[in-house]
Amino acid sequence: MEVVKIKIQVVRLNVMILTRSLADNIVQKTKELTALHMNVMDANGIIISSSDHERIGIFHEGAAKAIQNGVDQIITEEIYQKMIGTKPGINMPIRFDDMVIGVIGITGDPDQVQPFGKAVQMMTELMLQQAFLSEQVGNEEKARDFLVQDLIAGQNDRGLDAVIARGQLLGVDLTLPRSAWVIQTENSDKQTETLEIHRSLVRKISNLFPNPRQILCSRVQRNRWVIITEMQPLTDRSRFESISNQIRKLISERMSTKAYLTVGRQVPGADALHVSYKEALTLLKINRLFPENAAVKHFYDLGLELMCAEVNASTRAHIIDRSLGALPDFPDLMETLNAFLNCSLNIASAAKMLCVHRNTLLYRLDRIKEISGNNPRNFDQAAQMHVALLLVRMK
Structure with missing residues (x-):
């Protein structure tokens, strides 16, 4: 029987990519739960992951037929002798948004592995849905991070309307007056390097505000976070003090070090948020020079110190x-x-x-x-x- 080796390629269908790493995860999880030999084929019928590593990169004719017809392909001992790159077993289309994006295969006697087929197929598609949702969350968080970076840098080359449109896509109204908050920690050996810990911390900070979806929170340096919020500290001073102190406590406990928080002036438009950010940085310098004062500083709380800083x-x-x-x-x-x-x-x-x-x-x-x-x-x-x-x- 001829075995054809073909270079692995990634095919994008709709918005979901069946990547090698995702396929490896599917094979690992399903094999752990079922102890069966698994293969994952892409939309071209190429084996991109397998419990038998020797088969990776081989064209699987049975998978190609399953993709073409959109139905399960059962390969018996007799059939597999006539099909390229196959072994006895069952091959089932993997669907995402009603489109076939690949195939999951179980190797073995069809009569023995077929009862597991639907469960494995369902579990695979659930894993794809979970991976897709995780990717979407990650993409939104990246978009929020990039937006914060551009806002505090004053990089609005395409104009204010374009910045506001970027905010609208994320559900953030940048037409509202906003201010920049800066959280700074002392150097610490304990870091929030893992993506999930970072996301968790950002979510917890955002949820402290009355309207979390309107909060842009991003870690911009190793020991620095920036919050862009529409909250008006001077209008509700008690709530401002409560939230700012909770943020400091949250960061301090997570990082095991002291945290400072400073707030720039509220500016009328998103194109001026870099000014508010620079003011918060100036306050941060003052905050660390005068540690005997409160560890939270707002632009309007200081006068003489600000003049001296200039x-x-x-x-x-x-x-x-x-x-x-x-x-x-x-x-x-x-x-x-x-x-x-x-x-x-x-x-x-x-x-x-x-x-x-x-x-x-x-x-x-x-x-x-x-x-x-x-x-x-x-x-x-x-x-x-x-x-x-x-x-x-x-x-």
Whole structure:
């Protein structure tokens, strides 16, 4: 009997591809459950997976007939001698969306394997449906990831209408005012590298919002996630704080490390979301410079820190030198000045915070004035020193 070897090829019918890896999975699962010898043939009748690896790549004439006629092909001992690439058994069409995309074959005495035929055929088609649904979910998630990447990069070369249309295909209304949220974690050995864990985390984050389908959530770097949401934090402050804290807790527990969350301004159009994202990144820098503050920051919560973050290096050095002089060389006095300013120039409160006597604090304030050339008990000069202290931490 002639055995013909033909190069394996993948044929796409409708939107489902019967690939080698998918066929291998079908053979493995069905053989585990039935202990029968299995073959999977593509739409051209080529064996693309088999429990007998020697048969892979062979043209199976029985499968070709099953595809052509759309019915089961039973191959007896007598028939298989006359057909190319076959062995006794049963070959059944694999259907997807009412189209034959391949064949599943069971090798053995037809009388013995035929009772298993329909069960194997049904199980194979169910596995195809599951694989298709998984692929569709994966494709949508990839489309959402790409959309987030383009939005935060400001890459809208085809115009706002095209971006809105991409959102509509995903069920996301990008005509609504939106803001960019950034979640950042510290470096951690524990990573969410597997696709299923990543998808699960994205779903859990999205489900924290009132309208999960309107949420675009994507992991854009190893330790960074971006959320694009229509939620208005200033309108419902309590809900915003609840959701943001739950997100931080979820990420922190999953990654076993600290998580920061920052929120840029809400912008009227999708074409300005990259601005909101950049603001969230600026807030992230501030958040990590001032860890004693809340680990969630919204653009509208900050003023002075934002202005200081925009100061360039040379101007920053000038302001620090003019306002503090040599004071940074005296850590104890820097701590005293910071406490005094945080207590709104109240001597009693500052002394209590520092756990020192009032006279000790007064002595230190005099020393601060002497070294810096500015009087911390003078409001205008104290304001300048406060800005300088912020700039010191932003070096």
